[in-house]
Amino acid sequence: MDHAAVLALYDRDMREGARPDGPGARVERHHTVVRQVGPPHGWNGVVWSDLDETTADAAIAEQVRYFAGLGREFEWKLYGHDLPVDLGKRLRAAGLRPRPEETLMVAEVADLPLDADVPDGIRLLPVTDAAGVDLVADVHEKAFGTDGTRLRHQLLTQLTGDRDDMVAVVALAGDEPVSAARLELVPGTRFAGLWGGGTVPGWRGRGVYRALVAHRAEVAADRGYRYVQVDATAQSRPILARLGFEPLTTTTPYVSA
Structure with missing residues (x-):
């Protein structure tokens, strides 16, 4: 993989050219910043910026004022290659708090093993209604x-909308939900996003997460996407690396108080 070329494509398609992530959300391009304003219970934040040492502080202050005026908490999603190099320090000085760093990992769908076996005793259930949510x-x-209220509202909104750009799945052991994840499909781009993959403690290390990655990658392949990407935690990064995902950069959410 040409890391620099794929990262540049990701920045262009998924950040500078960001689309709303669900019904009721809107993306605004304001000078050197691209931000999303979400519906109630939705995500609000900055997804891309083109800043330097002379413009960063004013742009940060402007976004803080803007979202405060809406009465919304927001997130500035900082990537490891964003400029200026001290942008994180400037965000902290403006009162935003960093959450744990993750790694942006990408794989070509054609290179992934899509035939990962579902572990014995596990069945995968597509999420199609409120009970599945x-x-x-x-x-x-x-x-x-963490509290799942916002996620519940987000998924319900996406399922009841007229868009077909989200696929969610639950892994069940009998009737017990033990793992879940979703796939976000972004029309007009080459990237599909793997989100929310989590397994309850008692079922970790048994191949359930791997099966959910393979299931979602297969859906992305069927829909014609070239790449799948994930913001990987330290826990999931080794699993994804073994499957063929490669790290491109880091990402750190900075959140307003």
């Missing part, structure tokens, strides 16, 4: 220890 949120809360 509840299962996803339940896994999310147990796997990550």
Whole structure:
């Protein structure tokens, strides 16, 4: 993989050319910043910027004022290659708080093993209704220890919209949800995103996460996407690397207070 070329393509397609991530969201291009304003319970934040030492502080202050005026918390998604090189320090000085760093990893769908076996005792259930969304949120809360309310609203909104750009799946052991994940398909780009992959503690290390990656990559291949990408945690990065994903850069969410 030509890392520099793929990263440049990712920046152009997925960040500078960002599309709304669901019904009711809008993307705004304001001078040197691209931001999303989400619906209630949706995601708000900055996805791309073109800044330097002379423009960064003013642009940060402008976004803080803008989202504060809307009464919204927001996230500035900082990538490791973004400029200026001290942009993270400037975001912290403006009152934004960094969350744990992740790694942007990308693979060509054609290079991935799409025939990963589903572990014995596990069946994969497509999410098509509110009951399935509840299962996803339940896994999310147990796997990550965080509130799944926003995720529940997001998935319900996407399922009831007229777009066909999200696929969610739950892994069940009997009737118990033990892992869940979703695939975000971005029309007009070459990238499909793997999001929300999480497995409850008692089922980690048994191949469930790997099976969900293969399932979603197969869907992306069927839809004609060339690449799949994921913001990988330290826990999932070794699994993804073994499957053929390659790191391109880091990404750190900076969130408003």
